[in-house]
Amino acid sequence: MQQGNLTALSITIFIILTVVLIGFLAGRDKATRSSVEEWSVGGRRFGGLLVWFLVGADLYTAYTFLGLTSTAYTAGSLAFFAIPYSVLAYFISYFFLPKLWKVANEHKLTTLADYARERFDSKLLSSLIAIVGVLMLIPYICLQLSGIQDTLQVAGTGFINVKVVVITSFLLVALYTFFSGIKGPTYTAIIKDVLVWAIMLFMVVSLPIMHFGGWNPMVDKIVNEAPQLLTIPTEGPKGIPWFITAAFVSSLALFMWAHAATGVFTAKSADAIRKNALFLPLYNIVLILVVFLGFIAFLVLPNGTDPRFALLALIQTSYGGIGQGLAYSTIALASLIPCSIMAIGASNLFANNIYRDLINPKVKGAKLTMITRGMVFVVIGLALLFGLVFPQALVSLQLLGVSGMVQIFPAIVISLFWRNQSREATIIGLLVGLAVTFTVYSTGTSLGIYEGFWGLMANFAAVAVLNPLFVKKAKSSTNAVKNYLFEEKAKKVDVLRKGA
């Protein structure tokens, strides 16, 4: 690889260190780590705007930017599946997140698995959900890791030992996460989001002018020279059916991720979440533009450029120096900050739903808080191990992350609305969904449809067919969460009627 760029590298490292410092400062107040609820969901005190920044920071990661441009570079408009996916994800979330938040708030829950345990009285289900969550999240953290790694590699070749810097920066992030909890990534998320918007808009305005003399000449050039990029392929292994099912399944899966759920639980009211669902789609304007950056890379970069480096190479050839430094630091932050939130989500699952629910049910209070916080190092350590030492080991888990996560949708979302959904059918459905997803993937029999779609259909079918067998018990049993979800409302209506 050619020599890096010292100016770009210095700016990137300077900005990373500043952000790490802010991450530590965010946790000056000891209260930030006084309980699991404070540390992981900020005591549920965040207003709409803060949640917007946090969830935005959470979901638009380095992998989003690098992965989408490289998909656009190699597969053209297939990359646009990310647009309907995230637009619909927020739309769907509008209908269930406020309800989920209210249950979590009422019963002091901090993870989705907590909710499933209370809703179904099942530690088996909660630990299954936690295992799926952690198993899918660690490879996802590895992807973020490769984001910062690639950035430093392009900018820093010849100046630094990339692996050492990557490990150092991740350990720093683990430390400030341990120290400040969710407050750390929240404040730094604001910096990251502002930088993302500024840099992406700057690139989208300046790159077409630099290379083609403006936006319209650029579009003309793509239409004439590479029209295949502009439409979704109608044949081949990934065409329109893949696009539609991938967008749909991913939109159901988005808030099943532990880090997304963590972000949502920080909200101070159900209304803050509704507003968030209203404004989050606007974030996708950035995404459309990012895909176009991949098209620009296709026209500008020499043939045979590694697609993985498409965006980074485009930035290096177009700007160099300061511009490159700012863009690279944005990508580096988009890699580090989501990792911090992901680590909180995964640690929470680990400590609350694997350690406590399965191994040591008596643990609570200060000890549980300490274990949750300490898990950050385990999670980031595992991600570093797999990301740097065995980068190939988790490839299929990375590809199947979304398809795997979506399988908890019936347990988490359907159960908010369907009183008689039984524990047994839900657990079997989850297992069937996972099994079908992995089978379809490993035997290559997806028939041009997104793997998770087959899994989810099997999951739904299993729940629908098996539920009648167990419905009697589900009908007669009740608990605090079911009561809150289904009975209290009925009572309220009763009271209102009597009052009138």
Place this chain on the structure above:
Amino acid sequence: MKKLLMILFISAPFIAQLVVLPFANRIDPIVLGLPFLQFWLFLWIVLTPLFTFGIYLLQKSQGGLD
């Protein structure tokens, strides 16, 4: 009437972005400097929040929010 509007608001984003999508999968016409497929996706980035807001208002007027 309100119920009909609600159904429309809820189903439109899905229909437009999943069902109608194959028909929007084309380059011409170019609208606002975007080839048609990209324009279509962009349009729904803007329209979906508006529909969501419509649903929010409807729910509020029915007292369905707390």
